[in-house]
Amino acid sequence: MTTNTEHIEQLILKGIQGRANSSEEKALTEWRTAAPENEAWYHDLNATWNDLDDYVPEFDAHKGWESFLEKKPEKTPKAIWNVWLKVASVAACITLGILMYANHNFTSPIERHQEVVWTTDDGDIIPLEQIADASSSIKNEEVTINVLDYNNRKLEDTEVIVPKGKRVKLLLEDGSKVWLSAETKFKFPTSFKGQRERVVEVNGEAFFDVSRNEQQPFRVKSTSTDIVVLGTKFNVDNMSDNIDQTTLVSGKVNIEMQGKKTAELSPSDQFTLKGKEWTLKEVDTSAYVAWTKGSLLFDDISFPDLEKKLERWYGVVITNNNKTLQQQRFSGEFDKNDDIESVLSLLKSSNNINYSIKNNIVNIY
Numbered sequence: 001m002t003t004n005t006e007h008i009e010q011l012i013l014k015g016i017q018g019r020a021n022s023s024e025e026k027a028l029t030e031w032r033t034a035a036p037e038n039e040a041w042y043h044d045l046n047a048t049w050n051d052l053d054d055y056v057p058e059f060d061a062h063k064g065w066e067s068f069l070e071k072k073p074e075k076t077p078k079a080i081w082n083v084w085l086k087v088a089s090v091a092a093c094i095t096l097g098i099l100m101y102a103n104h105n106f107t108s109p110i111e112r113h114q115e116v117v118w119t120t121d122d123g124d125i126i127p128l129e130q131i132a133d134a135s136s137s138i139k140n141e142e143v144t145i146n147v148l149d150y151n152n153r154k155l156e157d158t159e160v161i162v163p164k165g166k167r168v169k170l171l172l173e174d175g176s177k178v179w180l181s182a183e184t185k186f187k188f189p190t191s192f193k194g195q196r197e198r199v200v201e202v203n204g205e206a207f208f209d210v211s212r213n214e215q216q217p218f219r220v221k222s223t224s225t226d227i228v229v230l231g232t233k234f235n236v237d238n239m240s241d242n243i244d245q246t247t248l249v250s251g252k253v254n255i256e257m258q259g260k261k262t263a264e265l266s267p268s269d270q271f272t273l274k275g276k277e278w279t280l281k282e283v284d285t286s287a288y289v290a291w292t293k294g295s296l297l298f299d300d301i302s303f304p305d306l307e308k309k310l311e312r313w314y315g316v317v318i319t320n321n322n323k324t325l326q327q328q329r330f331s332g333e334f335d336k337n338d339d340i341e342s343v344l345s346l347l348k349s350s351n352n353i354n355y356s357i358k359n360n361i362v363n364i365y
Contacts, residue, residue, distance in 0.1 A: 016046045032319060039361050043317045116166055119159045159187045162204070165315020167291070174198060175211035176218065179292040182312040183239070192216065205237040207292045210251075222246070224273055226256040234265075235288050239312075244273040247288040294336030296343075306330050310362075314340040321365040322353050 011028045014020040020028060032039045160180065162168050168180040173191045176198075180186050184204025192198040198213070201221040210218045212231025220227040223238040225246070232251025238244045246255060248265040255263040255271050263271055263280055270283045290297040296313050298306060303325040307318050320326070328351065334343055340362065344355045347364075355364045 012042060012045055015042075029321065033321075033363060039319055039363070040317055043319070115163065116168055117161050119161060157187075157189050159185055161185050163315070164312055167294075172211075174213065174216075174218075177209040179207040181205035181239075181291055182315070202236055203238065205235070205239050205291075207233070207235045207289055209233045224257065225262070225271075228254045228256060235285075237288070242275055246271045247283060247285055249285045249289060290333070296334045296338075297332075299331045300329050301331075302326075303328060303330065310340065310343060314343075316340055316357075316360045316362050318362045318364065321363065325351065325353065325364070 008031060011020065011024055011031065014024055015028045032042050160168060160170065162180045162182055162184045164182050166182055168184075168186075170178040170180065170186070170188075172178060172188065173193075178186065178188075178200075180202075181204060184202065184206060186204075186206060187201040189195070189199075195216070198216055198218045199221065200219070203223065206220075208218075208220065208229075210229050210231050210233070214230050218229050218231075220229075220236055222236050222244050224244045227234065227236060227246055229251065232253055233249040234251075234253055235247040235249070236245070237247075246253065246265065247270045248267055250267050253265045254261050255265065257273070257278075262278065265271055265280070268282050268285055270281055270285075270288070272279050272281075287297055287299055296309065298309060301309075303320065307320060310316065311318055332343075332346070340357070344357070344362065344364075347353055348355060353364055355362060357363075
């Protein structure tokens, strides 16, 4: 390992931990802006570092990093990735080191794929384009899939993975419709026949229009809750850390936690679980389902939250070097025909900023 590489690694570690002094922050910023691949690498490392607390909150990640730098493992990046999948607690200790050792090739399960893919129980990964039939359509960032087309393709238990910059609409075997937002994973069987309940699982954000069947309730497993319905329309969002939110548009749903009914929602009700505390309030549902119609809508949100939305919606990486934006709140609405340039242009005119775009890397200054 060269001295320069070691120096960069230490700068990155201090930067994402908030331990860098002013001169180190300046050096890190100069390195990040020197090349698009540097910024993309830093962005992936930062996201992975933040994820460590979710998987192993007791782990001293700083010591794990230092230990890795002293002695690199001999395994190939692929072998290490397989271990990570099977033993998450061990992987957290060396994830950031693996990113260095793998020559920046490691990405998260969702970020590995630039297109919508299916995965099967035996681990096969199938790009949608390879199995799309006549009733499936792919238009720019929007994909429509009729699950009935795949009932005979040995995909009985499957998962759809949606990357940044994409959205998916699924027509399930029972007639239910599901819209999947960017950076979402959705597990489901291609047929509900013979099952007591219609059970699916979502990690990310999804909107459901459930076909009514009183003999076979529909159950959505979210990160910390189960949503049980007979037939209704609702949005599930567990994209944010430690927050699980259900917004009901029509019908009724029951929220279950640890196998027990916790709340019953009526139209316009929003159930939010944050940590161990939950709230129930009435909201304007249009703001929470606009994305299903191709509209990016946000109301009085912080710039870090806006940054995350833009990255997911447009499939870009954003670096903000304008400190004044961190203190501001933002509201706006853009439709699917507005590109990232349109959003940034509006920000520039209303907030006195400048920006540059290169290879899907956005620098704001």
